[in-house]
Amino acid sequence: MSHFMSTEKWEEDSMVLDMRPMLRGETKHIHIDYLLTPDLPDGAQFDGDAHVLGDVTDEAGYMHLTLTATVAYRTECARCLEPVSGDFAVQLERTVAAEGTLTQEQLEENVDEYAVIKDGMLDLDEEIREELLLSFPMRFLCQEDCPGLCPKCGKPRRLGDCGCSLFEPDPRLAVLKKLFDKNEEDKEEN
Known part of the structure; x- marks a missing residue:
């Protein structure tokens, strides 16, 4: 009933x-x-x-x-x-x-x-x-070990390597990099 x-x-x-x-x-x-x-x-x-x-x-x-x-x-x-x-x-x-x-x-x-x-x-x-x-979960994953997207080009990483370099130099050392780059340019000119 x-x-x-x-x-x-x-x-x-x-x-x-x-x-x-x-x-x-x-x-x-x-x-x-x-x-x-x-x-x-x-x-x-x-x-x-x-x-x-x-x-x-x-x-x-x-x-x-x-x-x-x-x-x-x-x-x-x-x-x-x-x-x-x-x-x-x-x-x-x-x-x-x-x-x-x-x-x-x-x-x-x-x-x-x-x-x-x-x-x-x-x-x-x-x-x-x-x-x-x-x-209800706040986030879902397509698979537990999903590698996500490439931060440079946005290609799904699970589809394979996109060829993007993931090296990110320390921004605090950017001034030194500019000095080295300038030094390299000066050497090439001479």
Whole structure:
């Protein structure tokens, strides 16, 4: 039996779990399976919605939420700018508590431990979106040992040697180099 319910208090695209049957002791388990449009992190695109699977179980008076959200992504390698794609999954576990059963101090100290039921409803989207954004890597690599781009010509180094010299003289010694170059010019003139 599904216990999803949307009310006008919540965003229209929000998935809200009706926890009242569990709070009344009518059920010990609620299965969760739905699609969520996640927020986009900078520099990445998601290929569709996140698939969210999970359960809420009543374990001797303690309600436990377990969720896994999986989303396909497209981005670029942080070193060579080649396209990178794959699936990213995040797992979320929370103790479910009704609003008013926890002190403000408990909520602030253990923000990642509790999912709070408000007016008999549990907004799953807020928890999942936050976890996806916080867990999504800031950089991706096409391969772990990606050599990146040549700093001179911009050619991907994994395609082979571009022939550019990577020698960079110490700028503090540039004055000496000018003196040596001038000395060489003087020798050539004589």
